[in-house]
Amino acid sequence: SGMKKILFFYPALTDGKSAPTLYTAVPLSVAVLAAQFDPSEFEVEILDGRLKSYTQQEIKQKCENALFVGISAITSQQITNGLAFAQTVKGLYPHLPILWGGWHASLMPEETIRHPLCDMVVVGQGERILPEIARCLRDAKRFDCIPNLLYRDAQGQIVRTPVKRYADFQLTDNMQKAYRALDLTPYLGPQWGNERVVGYESSRGCPCAC
DSSP, X not given: OOSOEEEEEEOOSSOSSSSOXXXXXXXXXXXXXXXXXXXXXXXXXXXXXXXXXXXXHHHHHHHTTEEEEEEEOOSSHHHHHHHHHHHHHHHHOTTSOEXXXXXXXXXXXXXXXXXXXXXXXXXXXXXXXXXXXXXXXXXXXXXXXXXXXXXXXXXXXXXXXXXOOOSOTTOOOOHHHXXXXXXXXXXXXXXXXXXXXXXXXXXXXXXXXO
């Protein structure tokens, strides 16, 4: 009942013991994904594991009414921290799908989908396809028409959908929409002689064919 929710988790990049958090700028990789959702259709929230540790009770409350939990990770401690979060989610909501994306999952999708705490892998840029996944989950439709996915079907078999390269690689909806899913206060800070600096994405990739 009510508007369905999309929850993104950006894990900490360190274990918090041996090294401090590397950086705490806006998690642009998940912020630009949040921007793709129409706020009249879905509620979107980003949890940033670099800024705080979430209790089981907080995770339970945040996941209420969620269609899926999306975790973005590079090959690092982010995977370990992401798995710990996923384990808590599955303990509370065994049927809530957990999607993995980001560089690690995109480069090693077959290995990623084999993990029991992963229900679906989004390979490559997720802006176009994540809203489609959300609508399929909400409307109980099949995923086989959505490109660049690996997922487990009802029989537990791994399905890989066709690869599609989108020509408009620079597809990023207005960054202002991305900020809606975040409390910007912890990300604003002094830098380069300015008092309040916040990160944004103006373009993506390199114009050179290197």
